[in-house]
Amino acid sequence: MKLPIVAYGDPVLRKVCTDIEETYPDLQQLISNMFDTMYAASGVGLAAPQIGLPIRMFIVDTGADEDGKNGYKKVFINAEILEESGEPWAFNEGCLSIPDIREDVMRKPDIRIKYFDENWVLHEDQVTGMPARVIQHEYDHIEGKLFTDKLSLLRKTMLKSKLDSISKGNVRTDYKMRFPKQNKKR
Secondary structure (H helix, E strand, O other): OOOOEEOOOOHHHHOOOEOOOOOOOOHHHHHHHHHHHHHHOOOOEEEHHHHOOOEOEEEEEOOOOOOOOOOOEEEEEEEEEEEEEOOOEEEEEEEOOEEEEEEEEEEOOEEEEEEEOOOOOEEEEEEEHHHHHHHHHHHHHHOOOOHHHHOOHHHHHHHHHHHHHHHOOOOOOOOOEEOOOOOOEO
């Protein structure tokens, strides 16, 4: 089932999320719904706060390359980034909660992360390149941070009116959204 994505300005996007237990109600259905929602919005990652849940869970699917290889698809529950390393590099990022805004963001290329998967198996992985970047973006969500927080003060000031418009629902998307300053869904 496709769920509405919470738009910029909603307080849930600024909450540091809480860990969940293996007994979290209907977890497998929630994971399935999150993948349906992400794919319908043409995303490569989606965090629980983006669907209104302040829990430490996110999903990633970077898709396969032209040869049908190198796909990276995972569920991250109660994740903790243990280390970020390497020379930071810029990449033009966007966010399903902040449609129509893309900005260059600096991130380190290598991470070490500990998390549970959807079967409650504990992992500690080294991840590099684009998957690491997507993980860092989604991890920021469960820490109450957005990619716009990484921009310069000048750039944030220049985007303020666009961000305010998004929170009021003055944006068009091909997916359902919930806007904090509007009482209806789109």
